[in-house]
Every structure is written in C-alpha cells, then in structure tokens.
Amino acid sequence: RQTHAAKMSVSFAVGACARPAVAARSTRATAPRRAATSPSVTPSSRCPAGVGTPLIRRSPLRPSTFPSRRPGRPAVRAAAAANTEVTAESVVRGMYDAINRRDVEAALAFVDDDILYEDFNFPVPFKGKERVRKLFEESCDGIPDDMLFIVDECTDGGGLSVGMTWYVELEGEPFPNARGASFYRVDPTSKKLVYARDVVEPPFKLGDASFSIIRAVAPAVKAQLRRAREARGDVPKGGGGAEPSKAAASTANANAAIDPPASGVTAVTADEPGNAVAAAGLYALGAAYWFVLLLSPPGWQGLPGEPAWAVAPETLAEVVAESTDFFFVLPALNKFGIDLLGPAPAVHPVTLGVFNFAEAFIFMLLPLMLMTRRGRDLPTVKVWSVAMFLTNALMLPYLGARAAAGSPAAWREAKADGTAAGIAEVARGEKGLLSRSFGVVGLGVGVLSVYWALFEDPAVGGDLAARGEYLRRLVTEDRVSLAFVVDIALFSVWQAWFIGEVDEEAPAACRFVPYWGLAAWLML
Secondary structure: OHHHHHHOOOOOOOHHHOOOOHHHOOOOOOOOHHHHHOOOOOHHHOOOOOOOOOOOOOOOOOOOOOOOOOOOOOOOOOOHHHOOOOOHHHHHHHHHHHHHOOOHHHHHOOEEEEEEEEEOOOOOOEEOHHHHHHHHHHHOOOOOOOEEEEEEEEEEOOOOEEEEEEEEEEOOEEEEEEEEEEEEEEOOOOOOEEEEEEEEOOOOOOOOHHHHHHHHHHHHHHHHHHHHHHHHOOOOHHHOOOOHHHHHHHHHHHHHHHOOOOOOOOOOOOOEOOOHHHHHHHHHHHHHHHHHHHHOOOOHHHOOOOOHHHOOHHHHHHHHHHHHOHHHHHHHHHHOOOOOOOOOOOOOHHHHHHHHHHHHHHHHHHHHHHHOOOOOOOOHHHHHHHHHHHOHHHHHHHHHHHHHHOEOHHHHHHHHHOOOOOOHHHHOOOOOHHHHHHHHHHHHHHHHHHHHHHOOOHHHHOOHHHHHHHHHHHHHHOHHHHHHHHHHHHHHHHHHHHHHHHOOOOOHHHHHOOOHHHHHHHHO
C-alpha cells in the first residue's frame, strides 16, 4: 500500500497521509507545523504549497493569485475565502482537505455519482462513486503520516477543469519515482468532480530504448487494429473496394472455417491468425528484461551486481560451476563415492538449490510448449534447449514470435480427425509419455533443490537462519541470482498461461500453484 500511495496520483493516495498541520507549509523551512492546527486557520487560508491548497499559475496576462514554491516566480497572495464561486480548483481543494483528515465521507461529498476516475496505475478506470469510495478507503489505510503530496503547479482551465503537476515527499525528501500530473473536471450542474485522470511517473526509465520498442511493435499493433476494423466491417478486407458488409461476411466465413460446426463435422480451412497485441507486449517485456537485468549499468535504479557486459570473473566462474552441477548429477554421484566424472565444483548449497529449481521449472515447460496450437512452425525444441541456460532472455522473444505466428489449419485438421502421427504432445497436442516423464523428473529435482537449499552441507550452509540471510544477500547483492528469482516468477506466469490454453478443465491448483502444480498436471 505504501508503494501504491507513493505512485498513485493526485488521487488522494498520498494526500490521505498528510495531516492538516503539515499541509499548511509554504516552504520546506516553515514555522512549526502545529501552528496550522488552530481552529482559526481555515483550509482556504492555509499556505498553498501543501496538500489541499494547490498553486494556481495563470497566463502572463493574469498574474498568479497564489505564491509558487519555486524561487524566482513573482506571485501575489489572494483572499481565497472571499471567492465563493464553485470551481474545479475549489472542489479538488475541498476534497484534499477532507482526505487529509482521512474523512472519506466528506471527500465523497465532492464526487459526482457518475464519476469516471482514470488512474494509470490501474488497468481499469474507477467508474461510479462506490468504486471511488473503495479507492479512497484503500488510500487512507496504513499510509505513513510523514508521506506528503506536494503540488508544484495548478492551472485553472476556466472554472470547470483544472490541471496539476505534483510530487511526493517522505520525511521531507522527494520520494523516488513519485512525480505526476493530473487533470480534473467538474459537472456544470452538480458542481462535483465527474472526471479525473492521473499520469504517474514510470519506475523504469528506458530512455532511447523506448523509441526502439515503439518502432518495433507499431507495425504489429497496426496490423492487429486493422484486423479488428475489418471484423467490425469498418474497413474492406484486404484494403480493396469491397463493401463493409462483404468484409464482415468474409470475416464471419473465416471464423466459421476455424471453429467446427455444431454438428460435429470438421471444417477447418483457414489458419488462425496470430495475436499482434500479445506479441507486441511480449516483445516489449523481453526488451525490458534484457535492458534491466542484463544490460543496464551497475547501480541503475538500485539494481545489484554487474551487467552481462561487465560481469566479474568470480561471478562468471560461479555460473560455470552451477552449470556443471546441473540437476545435482555430479554432487549426487560424489556423495555415493563415484568420481568417474571428477569432483563437483564447490557451490554454496542455497545458490545451487535456487539454480536447479529454476532450471527444473523451465525443463518442465517443454511438453506444454509442444502442445500449444500456436507457433507450430517455430523451432521450439531448439529454442527451449538454449533457454535452459539463457532462460527468459530467450523465452520472451520466442513467446512473442509464437503469439504472432498463429495456428496452422493443417495441424488442427489432423488433430481433429485423429490422423496426426507422432508423439502425443506434438501430433495431437495432448499429454503422453513425454509429459509424464518430464513431470517425474521435475518433481524429483524440485524436491532435491528444496532439500539442498535448506539442509545440505551444514558446514557451509549453516542453519536455516543463516541460509535465509544468505538468500537475502544473494538477491540484493548479486544480479545473476536476482535474475533467477525473476525467472521463477515469469515461469509461474507461463505455467498458468500454457495450461489454460491446452487444458481448459485443468484444476486451478495445477495452473496457479507454481512449479508443484505443473509437475502434478504433467504426471496426472
């Protein structure tokens, strides 16, 4: 919740934590905060730089009516109490004052029943007063008292709308990645807030890489949008001069060709198109993965360790040692006195346990990758073989290509009529001996990984507390180990996605219990 509030918008997440006493200051060096709590000090007479008293910066033809926090900007204080006109600024200011008191009901008095609140921290806008009530209540719960919302600029758009720029302070210092801009509009009849939009500073700054991502994904998104217009009949299919109704009929025929008729007669005559939007998202996520975990400079955004292009020799030696101990083959043989392949390299048991757990996770994904209907023409086995060592650095681009590739009609026809030959996973998209064997191996390596990380080699690993502390230092000081933790989280997402695509009736535990659910699904 603290992170949510710091990066939320003017939307009251951080305003909730600002008491009236701290909202009264005009500069960071101010009179004692408690002086503002006197009953004689009204919200409208407080110094405008804090929460509840935004700054108004007007055009050069009209001087500002409130002083700016920033030096060198002339301003004149106005008697706000003398102006009783209801404007967007006064509505938002009153709402801030109520939120600063953590009085949700008073804040909702400034909100219209039909409000639409768009906060770009959330995937879906908040529509209606009851939805906004839940947002207010969540924002007012458990937020530090010294986390403050500070308005930089406030421009009045003519009475019914207002725009603001702002940032967040914690203990008197700017909170990292917590700047933003917001726009508000009031209903001309109810004089209450009917629309709000918050734009929040992104936590990661990709710089010039963002333009490369846009250039890479724009063609795919454009194609997807055009197909959507064709499906609606807004654009003639193929860009020709056909009537919209004909385009819609053509799309309907294509859809009918993809889905078998209700009578059970197979009629699959067209390839299923790829999903350009999903492909674009996966490509963008892959670019972010590469930049953040592999290429970003040392210390970027507080990340530990070195990037791939500046990896220390000892880090590289440890990665090689971990790979040599793949699936505990050498350590297990050595424990039984078998030294035919030589002694296993010395690796801390926690490090080796995490490494092999991640490797076993992607190992078990192969049967699912072979069963899914998309990307049948891609070199799935080759990609998976290399991804066993490069993990999501290769998996994410592959999944983007897979999402864009679609599903070939010939394979779906062969699967439907039972003429497909070969192993079950590849030929018919269903579990067979390959799946069960991978599930058994994955389960065994997973159990061994947990045992190794918790109990093996007590002379090196110590007790559970020492191992827990070692793991904490591992993910906060070593980028390779942090990448493995991120990989495990992403593998959990691929598990739920793939199983849901292949087996709609799979138990929820198999989809959403990371690792162990996948092993159980493969074996059952």
